[in-house]
Amino acid sequence: MTDLAGGERRTLVIAPHPDDEALGLGAYLQRHRPGALVFLADGVPREPRFYSSDQYYDSPDAYRADRQAEAKKVATRFYRAAPGQLHFLNAPDMECVERLPALEAELTRIAEDLRPCAIWSPAYEGGHPDHDVAAFLAARLARRLRVDHWEYALYHYYHGFQQLSFLGEGPAITRALSLEEMAYKKRLLATYASQTHTLRQFRTNVERYRRAPGYDFSRRPVTGAAMYEVWQFPVTPELLVERFSQLQAQEPMPLTAGPAQAFLENARPLML
Numbered sequence: 001m002t003d004l005a006g007g008e009r010r011t012l013v014i015a016p017h018p019d020d021e022a023l024g025l026g027a028y029l030q031r032h033r034p035g036a037l038v039f040l041a042d043g044v045p046r047e048p049r050f051y052s053s054d055q056y057y058d059s060p061d062a063y064r065a066d067r068q069a070e071a072k073k074v075a076t077r078f079y080r081a082a083p084g085q086l087h088f089l090n091a092p093d094m095e096c097v098e099r100l101p102a103l104e105a106e107l108t109r110i111a112e113d114l115r116p117c118a119i120w121s122p123a124y125e126g127g128h129p130d131h132d133v134a135a136f137l138a139a140r141l142a143r144r145l146r147v148d149h150w151e152y153a154l155y156h157y158y159h160g161f162q163q164l165s166f167l168g169e170g171p172a173i174t175r176a177l178s179l180e181e182m183a184y185k186k187r188l189l190a191t192y193a194s195q196t197h198t199l200r201q202f203r204t205n206v207e208r209y210r211r212a213p214g215y216d217f218s219r220r221p222v223t224g225a226a227m228y229e230v231w232q233f234p235v236t237p238e239l240l241v242e243r244f245s246q247l248q249a250q251e252p253m254p255l256t257a258g259p260a261q262a263f264l265e266n267a268r269p270l271m272l
Contacts, residue, residue: 010035011036013029013034013037013119014038014119014134015040016039016134017041017130021152022189026185030184033079036085036113038087039086040091040130040137042068044092044093070195078184087110089102091103096133101250118150122153123135123151123167124136126221126227127154127155152208170210173210174208
């Protein structure tokens, strides 16, 4: 397969929640070990009615611990990642937008250590508010580091629920998975056992990737309804745009001077 975004070189993969990276990028990560894998949110909404698990948990802490344990098992078993390559930032599910400065500071710290040559995130398409936050933070970081920003498809709303595709037209790479890769991906997703109820909805025969387009984060991610508006999440695209504007009005988080910064500032976009 074409080495899309750095391959075994230093890639920073941003996953809004444990399982997003498996769903959108799992087959790619089988062959291209990430330099760092960052989970922005803990996957545990404050309101249990939004839990995506069909299992019973005594407390949010128990649910959080289970999700993190699953992510660690997946990363070491399937992506060959070392424990030090995993980062759990633990923002509450659906509330990454309220933690933008802290999340950006952590991503900056991780980037200083990693010196990535490419950054991966979901698209800014209104699928989930934490997906949109990940796209925003990844775009800012990639622009500052002068490295490529790549996206993996998850889901969005367009005349219904649309999975593993990007909204609208534009250049994208469709990876049709072989039978062997499909079997691998099924094992991978099954390891996120707490999310079986949700993940069983998704196909395991395709992944789609693309270079991130130049988003205007002062606008809603979609002109029509966002998926999380349809699902009646307690977050709106307008709230995201307001918080994005507030962060953009501030001075960007500086990179520490030194060899790492020099490497990042001299990095160039990768070629397919």
